[in-house]
Amino acid sequence: MLCPMMRFLDQNLCLFWAILGGDFQIEHIDKVSKKLYEKYGKIVKMQGLLGRPDMLFLFDPDEIEKVFRQEDTLPFRPSMPSLDYYKHVYRKEFFGDNCGIIAVHGDKWQNFRSKVNQIMLQPRVTRMYVKSIETTSQELVDRIEVIKNEKNQVPDDFLNEIHKWSLESIAKIALDVRLGCLDSDAHPDTQKLINAINTFFMNVPVLELKIPFWKIWNTPTFKEYLNALDTIREITLKHVDIALHNLSQDYSDELSVLQRVLKMENDAKTASNLALDMFLVGIDTTSNAVASMLYQLSLHQEKQAKLYEEIKNLLPYKSTQISHEKLDQMDYLKACVKETMRMYPVVIGNGRCTTRDRVIGGYQIPKGVQVIFQHCVISNLEEYFPRSGEFLPERWLKNSELFRNHHPFASLPFGFGKRMCLGRRFADLEIQTVIAKIVRNFKIEYHHGKLDYHIHPMYTPNGPLRLTFIRRQ
Ligand code: HEM
Numbered sequence: 001m002l003c004p005m006m007r008f009l010d011q012n013l014c015l016f017w018a019i020l021g022g023d024f025q026i027e028h029i030d031k032v033s034k035k036l037y038e039k040y041g042k043i044v045k046m047q048g049l050l051g052r053p054d055m056l057f058l059f060d061p062d063e064i065e066k067v068f069r070q071e072d073t074l075p076f077r078p079s080m081p082s083l084d085y086y087k088h089v090y091r092k093e094f095f096g097d098n099c100g101i102i103a104v105h106g107d108k109w110q111n112f113r114s115k116v117n118q119i120m121l122q123p124r125v126t127r128m129y130v131k132s133i134e135t136t137s138q139e140l141v142d143r144i145e146v147i148k149n150e151k152n153q154v155p156d157d158f159l160n161e162i163h164k165w166s167l168e169s170i171a172k173i174a175l176d177v178r179l180g181c182l183d184s185d186a187h188p189d190t191q192k193l194i195n196a197i198n199t200f201f202m203n204v205p206v207l208e209l210k211i212p213f214w215k216i217w218n219t220p221t222f223k224e225y226l227n228a229l230d231t232i233r234e235i236t237l238k239h240v241d242i243a244l245h246n247l248s249q250d251y252s253d254e255l256s257v258l259q260r261v262l263k264m265e266n267d268a269k270t271a272s273n274l275a276l277d278m279f280l281v282g283i284d285t286t287s288n289a290v291a292s293m294l295y296q297l298s299l300h301q302e303k304q305a306k307l308y309e310e311i312k313n314l315l316p317y318k319s320t321q322i323s324h325e326k327l328d329q330m331d332y333l334k335a336c337v338k339e340t341m342r343m344y345p346v347v348i349g350n351g352r353c354t355t356r357d358r359v360i361g362g363y364q365i366p367k368g369v370q371v372i373f374q375h376c377v378i379s380n381l382e383e384y385f386p387r388s389g390e391f392l393p394e395r396w397l398k399n400s401e402l403f404r405n406h407h408p409f410a411s412l413p414f415g416f417g418k419r420m421c422l423g424r425r426f427a428d429l430e431i432q433t434v435i436a437k438i439v440r441n442f443k444i445e446y447h448h449g450k451l452d453y454h455i456h457p458m459y460t461p462n463g464p465l466r467l468t469f470i471r472r473q
Contacts, residue, residue: 030377030453053368054370057374065409078352078370080208083229091229098273101116115270116270125260129173137430153467158467159465165287166287168180174279189235193236194283198457203225232279236276240275257278258275289340289346292340296339297444303391310331314326327436335393335395335397339396344376346458348376354368375412379410440472443472444468445467446466
């Protein structure tokens with residue numbers, strides 16, 4: 001006979017299998033979530049699924065708003081116990097009490113975050129990096145020229161080129177180093193780092209959404225995951241050391257994040273652990289958002305033409321420099337970014353672990369439950385975004401008849417509250433700059449079968465991005 005706990009597990013597995021038609025694949029979690037919503041409504045409880053704590057799926061922006069507004073002083077995002085293990089057990093001696101932000105909670109998290117918030121989130125600071133990001137974006141434009149074929153189409157691994165741009169941009173922001181990722185003779189560390197980050201992200205959902213055997217023995221996936229983290233840590237540290245060695249004492253405006261932390265804290269450990277976290281979560285997120293946006297623009301030529309008009313007005317020559325004042329005026333560009341992130345948020349969901357008993361959606365929810373905000377499903381519902389299946393950047397523009405005051409919690413690509421994305425200002429700057437540069441230089445087309453989206457490990461077009469880049473005058 002099954003013990004009561006096993007029965008729950010069993011029932012839930014059956015439920016999952018039933019919903020999935022017997023095909024549980026992590027890359028289709030977006031579809032599973034949608035099916036759960038359609039079958040059970042706006043609030044769904046999963047009891048102790050696959051050895052995890054109870055989970056509560058929320059498909060209701062009103063309830064999500066309440067959870068966020070009543071957030072604790074030390075919010076707990078239920079993510080990455082495997083990274084928690086890496087930082088607090090496996091490499092405890094290296095991290096000590098100063099483990100950074102990702103997979104860190106409580107006082108340690110608050111201590112670290114309060115030190116770096118000001119540096120990472122002040123628009124005044126972000127603006128100082130426009131020139132650096134423009135330079136890395138120009139390198140991607142030049143690289144597209146080199147790699148496209150006689151039909152102007154880029155190779156199947158184009159996403160990897162965008163990863164390189166993203167890595168180069170973060171290295172500039174975090175450490176003020178030029179890695180040369182997009183050079184034809186790039187250092188082998190570049191690809192090693194990109195691969196390691198990809199392995200890390202690919203293995204996170206396997207370790208955390210399937211039965212956590214890794215907690216009992218060293219599974220091959222877990223070994224691969226730990227090796228990838230070691231690679232990321234070692235390569236990042238190599239560059240931190242170089243950056244520390246080259247630090248100039250005459251602090252000017254264009255300081256790297258590393259220099260800013262050192263100036264404020266005089267603490268190399270805080271600076272290098274922040275850089276490590278930025279490398280860990282700041283590369284694939286941004287590059288997949290850019291890939292998704294290029295794909296959407298290629299599918300919606302009339303929107304791309306409108307965007308080009310806006311960009312050309314502000315950048316009359318390809319050589320016209322981008323400034324933060326010019327970016328501020330690119331309203332349609334920002335609307336295109338918002339619309340892409342609404343329909344295809346690279347991070348499809350977010351969550352908080354309840355740190356005390358509370359009422360959610362009229363139900364008594366005990367402490368320790370993982371509340372998962374199903375953003376991707378919500379931001380694609382007609383109820384919150386009329387004509388939700390259409391790519392309509394105009395819905396975000398106040399002077400458009402399509403504009404509506406959307407529910408502020410119905411599309412939250414960067415999360416909300418005290419644990420909101422620390423890199424969102426840099427991510428916005430990077431995405432806006434590179435798209436402005438590419439659209440100013442090329443007309444983007446796509447001449448192949450339509451791509452579905454999947455979790456890989458970000459929410460991204462499923463298939464080679466065989467885009468065509470036609471040079472503009
Ligand atoms: C399109 C790009 C990006 C997206 C969509 C994104 C999304 C997110 C989301 C949804 C969260 C969770 C927020 C919450 O719990 O409320 C998060 C956290 C975080 N992000 Fe991003 N992110 C992006 C880029 C970046 C970049 C470029 C960096 C670093 C430079 C970064 C650093 C972080 C950090 C450190 C956290 C953890 C914050 C904490 O727990 O206190 N992200 N991001």
